[in-house]
Amino acid sequence: MRLGLDIGGTKIDAVALGDDAAVLARVRVATGFGPDAVVRNALSAALQAAEAAEVSVAALTSVGIGIPGIVDATAGVVRHAVNLGLGELALGPILSEHLGVPVRVENDVNAASLGAFHLLGLAGSMAYLNLGTGVAAGFVNDGSVWRGARGTAGEIGHIPIDPAGERCACGQIGCLETLAGGGWVARKWGGEAELPVLEVFDAADAGDERAVALRDELVGGAAAAVRILVLTADVETVVIGGGVSNIGARLLDRVCASLDELARGSQFLGSLELPSRVRLVPPGQPVAAIGAALAGVAESEAIGA
């Protein structure tokens, strides 16, 4: 049995996976802020998940962690996880020493990519397009994550696609994230809704012109992201995940319609058959925690090899 922990900005989502990759137990714990709190709560989440699955920690095959920030997967070190109050933390070695099992650390989007690849039963190459507060992507090929030369692969949210666009928090103009990032949509929309992007979709359906404009901008940005991922890496499948993907088929259908419209204007783009290559991540699944657990296995196999 292996554990997977998805350490997010507010909560840690922990799962215990059986040898057939089925979820045997799931627990949630508040993340806290700063290195001490994050380490303590991650340990607590791991112990609670093991207890819920009725297994002793010593009997675990591995523990995998998905966490935001720049991750050095070899050293198990996370850097610049600003929302968690982490500058640099050797999370893998610290947790491994406390738990006595191999611990693998992955960037959260990469972990979710592995989880999506597994949950959808994919083969070959896939990009996971995370539409959350920000926009980023992860790449999986034949079950392995492509992290890039410096661990920053998939930072497509900061590709500028409109010189007349808005200034992004990163300092550039017209980044993809300013169109398709949930944080941007929420700020432009205003209000106090718990799921502002869903409120925008509902208001657009009801005919609100400002909501229609914001919705179409988000959909157009998501379609542009799919186009960039396929024109660059030529992945077979693009899986849309992240908080915004909870809108479900209403989002996917509009993204595919947008890609269809682009293809009508370009035979070349049409030949890429983009709409048929886009999928939604399965709803209601702890995709990043499952992916983190799978990443942990990959590591322990490497250690055993």
Added chain:
Amino acid sequence: MRLGLDIGGTKIDAVALGDDAAVLARVRVATGFGPDAVVRNALSAALQAAEAAEVSVAALTSVGIGIPGIVDATAGVVRHAVNLGLGELALGPILSEHLGVPVRVENDVNAASLGAFHLLGLAGSMAYLNLGTGVAAGFVNDGSVWRGARGTAGEIGHIPIDPAGERCACGQIGCLETLAGGGWVARKWGGEAELPVLEVFDAADAGDERAVALRDELVGGAAAAVRILVLTADVETVVIGGGVSNIGARLLDRVCASLDELARGSQFLGSLELPSRVRLVPPGQPVAAIGAALAGVAESEAIGA
């Protein structure tokens, strides 16, 4: 010894490579138009290169081909090589039957990517940014080409980066190629120069305002291409090649200056250290023919394995 053929729009560039990957002989032959002419002239180029290297064709380890169009490397089939008059041609099997040695077919940009990786003595991950008539890229990781799921990886010339830009031949608006493609620069500049982009750089140095604008557009497009390649795939190195790269250091220095300026406006972009990751392909080398020969070896090793 192995041969490599770079089949271009006007000529076939053929090299014979020794076991240490040194060029032992090089010949050039007109390409011709249509399947019969291309096959006949490719055979002629291979025989002449073997003769110039004083080796019998039967003693060759392998022959590798680089050719424009969509290439199915497994089947050795090339499709849509419009400039060569080829709809679909089983070039690998045909040449292999005539020559009696394993023949590997690669897309020309992928072949040049392998050649650049070898000539620069690189390790890890690299993108080859081909600034020719059009714009495309190839990816090499640890000496292996990433072709993508459908053989179309690296078609970054058709990523739109300006909704207010010009309509590309592909039907989309504001494609990278409309800024950084040599064909676009030549058309906008006009005249009959043999090397129009070089003429534009010279005229810009002499203070011609129209030339300055075109040069800066090309440089900005090349910098945007580097940014897309690193933000998506996070390759360690981007090597600029293709006809436009013959401008040399005058091009590279301006692209790096443009990337430096972008970094001044964005700490995030600055952290990627883009200028230090860009290189020029070595000048005057038959990079695609050498890469094709190396691709041929990879195939014959696979056959022998």
